[in-house]
Amino acid sequence: MSFATKRASMTLFSDPRDHYSHRVRMVLCEKGVAVDVVDVDPTQRPEDLSEINPYGTLPTLLDRELVLYKSTVIMEYLDERFPHPPLLPVYPVARAQCRLLMHRIELDWSKRVDVLLAGRGRETAMDKARKELRESLAAIAPVFADRPFFMNEDFTLVDCFVAPILWRLNALDLKMSARQLKPMQRYMNNMFERDTFQESLTEAEVDMRE
DSSP: OBSOSSOOOEEEEEOTTOHHHHHHHHHHHHHTOOEEEEEOOTTSOOHHHHHHOTTOOSSEEEETTEEEESHHHHHHHHHHHSOSSOSSOSSHHHHHHHHHHHHHHIIIIIHHHHHHHHTOSOHHHHHHHHHHHHHHHHHHGGGGGTSSBTTBSSOOHHHHHHHHHHHTTTTTTOOOOHHHHHHHHHHHHHHHHSHHHHHHOOHHHHHTTO
16 A cells, blocks of 8 residues: 555555554645555564564554654654645644644543544443543534634644544444534534545545445
């Protein structure tokens, strides 16, 4: 799998179902970077991944001699390595605000998404995670109607955090009422219809919405 026809100097080891890997694929597509994407089953990680990443985690980016892991590190590296289009604001205050939003999404949403996607553990723990995530999304839903992108006039790395989670609402069995979804619906439609978003999807992710 490759996001470009020209010869790729980068390799991304990616979990085709994981929202952390999806974030990175979104950034690569927004930047138009030529990359070889290696789909990895997290239960059967290849030896070459273990050789370059001592933790064997996904996603892992190999750029010539440089190896990066942890999605936020990879995303900010790509934004600096390929500055056009910029995916973080120019001004320090706005950049800090974006970074804070990404941190809050990690704490408030991502951990609960991980519990639900794993599908393992006590039912009470999964019910708790689902309830907390639903309430958090419902509480912040009005924000989606204020601006074309998540709390910003321009597409940023924050959208690369948010969109993969919203794409997985069905897979998470996160039932929300039409009233709760309405403020988010325009944002979701706009994000999911972006050519770059569609390009970032794996077959497994496409199946999540069918």
